[in-house]
Every structure is written in structure tokens, then in C-alpha cells.
Amino acid sequence: MRDIFLLRMLTIDEKNLLHLMLGHAESGYRAKIILLKDEGYLVQQQIRKITNHHDHYIRKWIHKFNEKGIDDIISKKHNHKQYKFDKDIEKKIVDIEHL
Numbered sequence: 782m783r784d785i786f787l788l789r790m791l792t793i794d795e796k797n798l799l800h801l802m803l804g805h806a807e808s809g810y811r812a813k814i815i816l817l818k819d820e821g822y823l824v825q826q827q828i829r830k831i832t833n834h835h836d837h838y839i840r841k842w843i844h845k846f847n848e849k850g851i852d853d854i855i856s857k858k859h860n861h862k863q864y865k866f867d868k869d870i871e872k873k874i875v876d877i878e879h880l
Contacts, residue, residue, distance in 0.1 A: 786840055788818040789847045794877045798851055801870050810834070811842045811854040818843060851877070 791799075796819070802812035810832055817828045828839055845853040851874060 786818065786836075786843050787847075788815065788843050791815070791819050792877075794873070795851060798870070798873055798877065801873070802851075802855075808855050811846075814839055814842050815846050815854065 796816070799812040799816050802808045803816075805812075814828060814832055814834070817831060822828050822831070828834075829836060832839070842854055855874075
């Protein structure tokens, strides 16, 4: 079966930040989707079973990551304030965005 969920190549810094994000509730599952896809897992057979998320959401987060990177998969609270990471992670995200 052809996998239509294509992921762009990740940088080392993106991989490191995604691993740091794994411990956070909403952003963590999004990071897990991206990391699993990067490791070569196929959405239909593997990512859906591991994450228990429907293909629609998996496709959504892969697409968002491809378009805008980590910033677009960071969880936003319902009041639209950006999810807060500790200062070290936040600094790394800012540093990567300015590369």
C-alpha cells in the first residue's frame, strides 16, 4: 500500500526538540507522530496503531509540520495563548526559528 503521508527531511535540531516535546501532553503526541514518520513508520499500518489517532489527525500534523515546522505543532491553549515550555526548551525553539 502506498503511503501518502510524506514528511520533509528533519534537521538534527528539529529532531532534538521533538524528543524534548515528547513529555508534554498535546504537543507530545504530535511530536511522536512526526518522529515515528521520520523513522519510516507507515501511517496506515503503524502510526495509527501506536498513537491511537485517526489518519485525519496524523495527516494534519504531518502537513502542519511540513509547512511551518515545530512552531505549528506546539499546542495552543483554548484561549489561544501559546503553550509554555520551560525556559531552556523555549530558548532552543527560538534559536532554531532564527537560523
